[in-house]
Amino acid sequence: MRNPLSDKVINIKPSGIRKFFDLVQEMPDAISLGVGEPDFDTPWHVREEGIYSLEKGRTFYTSNAGLMDLRIAICNYLNRRFNLTYDPKSEVCVTVGGSEGIDIALRAMINPGDEVIIPEPCYVSYLPCVELTDGVPVTIELQEKNAFKLTAEELEAAITDKTKILILSYPNNPTGAVMTEEDLKPIAELVQKYDLFVISDEIYAELTYLEKHASIASLPGMRDRTVVINGFSKAFAMTGWRLGYAVGPELIVRQMTKIHQFCIMAAPTTSQYAGVEALNNGEEDAAMMRESYDQRRHYLLGRFKEMGLSCFEPHGAFYMFPCIKEFGMTSEEFASALLKAEEVAIVPGTAFGNCGEGFLRVSYAYSIEELKVAMERIERFITKLRREQR
């Protein structure tokens, strides 16, 4: 039999998370701080709307771009919250989670050989999605000393005459870094100077704790150069509903919708009806969850300080990115040893790019009670490590 597989797919590196996932599976009693999704249930009124839609027999496909009511709700929400203006008729595509949005945006924009700049550490799908489209990923290693923000110098150094797209992802998974409007301005200037485009993954936009989220698409001259990816998973605790959206200039969104139409048809109808309810009546839920995440963020910052573990202060998302370089172990070694010794699962920073070496991604999408136990165990673990090293 011939090899049934594509060389391109074979050559894509499996997700670093996967390896760790398998390790954790063998320890069913381990406490995990490894999850990249909210611990809240979807607000009941949102779930109920999904249930009503089923009861009423709304079980057919929607239009490819999504229910008109949902697209209108999305545009109103983005305008209200982030000062973005899009036309629901032609500039919105409702997708199966933010992940699909990233994929179809790349597929709609990349020609073979185009370079795509990916600042790392970052979410795991950008790089493989670029490779699948025959684009060339060019990574930038973000620095802790810059609070993991992308600087104009770093960006300009990575730009070549083949560069076409910059992927921005703030608030960031896994670092929790946020870029303010001031931080984004010099980036936007370079994007225009070199005639680039931006895919801005803003899935954590609702989760900023010190400053309001700023979208690069709202800066002068950037609207027509930016595709904004967002969704319901993080803002409204709806990961399992698989519902997201992409907005951008009609020129790009029309082609994205074409790919979406052939590969997906339409996002799940039940989820779309629930999504309308979330956007129109869910802002209080989002605020309640934000307050709770912020308390946990403070709690972990305080606990890390008490145990003397170096960690920069994240301003967004629900992750901490503490530095473990003092122990002279790789992130993977540290995470495995911690799992074995104290049964606490934390994802090594290297799962999000090579420059995640020396860091861990600690998710605080857990109750304070769970975090408390985990922190006690981590404290015991590093106290022992330090004693042994002395």
Next chain:
Amino acid sequence: MRNEILRMLENNSKIDLHDVALMLGTDETVVLGEIEKLEKEGIICGYPTLINWDKTDIDKVSALIEVHVTPQRGSGYEKLAERITNYPEVRAIYLMSGAYDFAVFLEGKTLKEVSMFVTTRLSTLDDVAGTTTHFILKKYKDHGMILIDKPVSERMKVTP
């Protein structure tokens, strides 16, 4: 900070004050001072524990009594309400809008005890024009806490 402390305590009055301080990015003494102030101002009225008695071997009967009142000139509802609050059997009393005046939540050991209380104590008060007794059959949620068992979370341990 005040309101955040209140929301935390409302969900868990046993919460560790050191944890509260960390969560709010402040010192334990500041939190303690704020709580003492809240207690003094009568904003925090107590720290009772929510118990699901159904799961114990102690039998309890609870009832909601609708009370119709003919209020007296001058004292209005307050005087009567005050009298009713003094009975230890009364767990809660609210002044209501709508079809009746007071909602009184009673707790007793037996059905008979509760009925006796209504007929001999409540109904005989001056100003009480009539009562309707509803026995509570099952509590599903109380004080914001769900009392029925929730399914175990199926969230995966590690996701990107």
